[in-house]
Amino acid sequence: MIPLLDLKAQYDSIKDEINEAVLGVLDSGIYINGPNVKALEEEVARYCGTNFAVGVANGTDALVLSLDVYGIGAGDEVITTSYSFFATAEAISRVGATPVFVDIDEDTYNIDVSQIESKITERTKAILPVHLYGQLVLMDKIMDIAKRNNLIVIEDACQAIGGSYKGKRAGAWGHAACFSFFPTKNLGGYGDGGMITTDDEDFAEWVKILRVHGSRRKYFNEVIGYNSRLDEMQAAILRVKLKHLNTWNEKRREIAEQYNNKLKSLDIKLPVETPGAKHIYHLYIVRHSARSDMVAQLKEQGIACGVYYPVSLHMQDAYKGVYDDGHLPVVEQVSNETFAIPLYPEMTDKQIMDVVNQLINLIKNIR
Numbered sequence: 020m021i022p023l024l025d026l027k028a029q030y031d032s033i034k035d036e037i038n039e040a041v042l043g044v045l046d047s048g049i050y051i052n053g054p055n056v057k058a059l060e061e062e063v064a065r066y067c068g069t070n071f072a073v074g075v076a077n078g079t080d081a082l083v084l085s086l087d088v089y090g091i092g093a094g095d096e097v098i099t100t101s102y103s104f105f106a107t108a109e110a111i112s113r114v115g116a117t118p119v120f121v122d123i124d125e126d127t128y129n130i131d132v133s134q135i136e137s138k139i140t141e142r143t144k145a146i147l148p149v150h151l152y153g154q155l156v157l158m159d160k161i162m163d164i165a166k167r168n169n170l171i172v173i174e175d176a177c178q179a180i181g182g183s184y185k186g187k188r189a190g191a192w193g194h195a196a197c198f199s200f201f202p203t204k205n206l207g208g209y210g211d212g213g214m215i216t217t218d219d220e221d222f223a224e225w226v227k228i229l230r231v232h233g234s235r236r237k238y239f240n241e242v243i244g245y246n247s248r249l250d251e252m253q254a255a256i257l258r259v260k261l262k263h264l265n266t267w268n269e270k271r272r273e274i275a276e277q278y279n280n281k282l283k284s285l286d287i288k289l290p291v292e293t294p295g296a297k298h299i300y301h302l303y304i305v306r307h308s309a310r311s312d313m314v315a316q317l318k319e320q321g322i323a324c325g326v327y328y329p330v331s332l333h334m335q336d337a338y339k340g341v342y343d344d345g346h347l348p349v350v351e352q353v354s355n356e357t358f359a360i361p362l363y364p365e366m367t368d369k370q371i372m373d374v375v376n377q378l379i380n381l382i383k384n385i386r
């Protein structure tokens with residue numbers, strides 16, 4: 020079976036470095052908010068091109084804390100895409116605000132920027148764009164809309180660490196940006212983890228206060244906060260992996276290019292790169308109307324596929340009755356047709372060719 024992702028193969032390739040880092044933390048006796056967390060925060064800030072980065076427990080908390088610190092809550096509206104992992108919408112609802120969903124672009128599956136302004140009301144406080152699958156949203160346009168309408172921009176960059184647009188990396192565009200270190204992300208730990216990047220010093224300071232129960236000084240609590248810290252052990256692991264991230268992302272791009280070249284004449288929609296964007300292929304997504312047959316048949320041939328995501332956010336049961344009249348035609352169609360094929364840096368040439376050949380065979384014979 021060719022898996023969608025092979026985390027064990029990646030571990031094997033950096034085993035000695037990882038083991039040394041983990042044992043170092045065990046030996047140090049410091050397990051929460053130690054030197055590795057601080058060092059990783061500095062390294063991620065430098066990597067993304069921001070002044071600050073603050074570690075938190077996971078990507079979802081990164082979103083929740085960012086919204087909370089910017090004072091977004093009950094009565095406020097946040098404009099976002101309807102095509103993402105549920106956490107994007109969940110975070111907005113969790114702070115008491117209302118997600119306002121926008122349809123997506125047919126080619127990139129990212130938010131359709133041209134539809135954002137028509138959704139702005141006097142309640143709109145923020146835009147929350149998602150760099151889906153590793154490709155950045157048209158952030159110059161988003162920042163322009165935000166500036167003209169006095170809105171906060173929080174990037175959901177959970178799938179896009181190392182990706183860039185017009186030479187500027189994910190995380191460096193918005194007022195704040197959120198990252199996840201869930202194991203399957205391009206930079207993943209061996210457990211949960213998250214990070215917020217920003218140039219806003221006051222904001223960074225408040226995230227640091229909120230992540231430890233609203234306290235600057237232990238046992239003196241200024242506000243109601245959270246328990247949302249990045250583990251020292253995960254930080255040590257992530258520092259090792261961050262050094263390899265560019266190599267891994269380049270490898271992903273190389274494999275994507277091979278797929279693009281070998282599959283381009285087939286009757287299947289391939290990923291489309293935005294001019295000026297460096298897509299880092301967190302997922303390689305193809306689109307075909309016979310998705311369920313194709314996914315089932317590929318699986319039979321030993322090729323794992325994944326569906327990201329089968330249901331658009333405004334159609335989820337959690338929002339039943341809320342957006343029933345909010346028809347978003349593109350995302351509703353696309354979510355029935357897209358699927359991911361295996362792409363990860365440790366793939367062998369043989370595995371790549373197997374995926375290509377099986378897909379070619381299948382498309383010739385389907386329908």
Ligand SMILES: *Cc1c(COP(=O)(O)O)cnc(C)c1O
Binds near residue numbers: 080149175199200
């Ligand atoms: C993974 C992910 C999240 C949530 O991150 P967790 O670390 O799992 O909480 C949020 N948004 C997007 C787009 C993601 O891919």
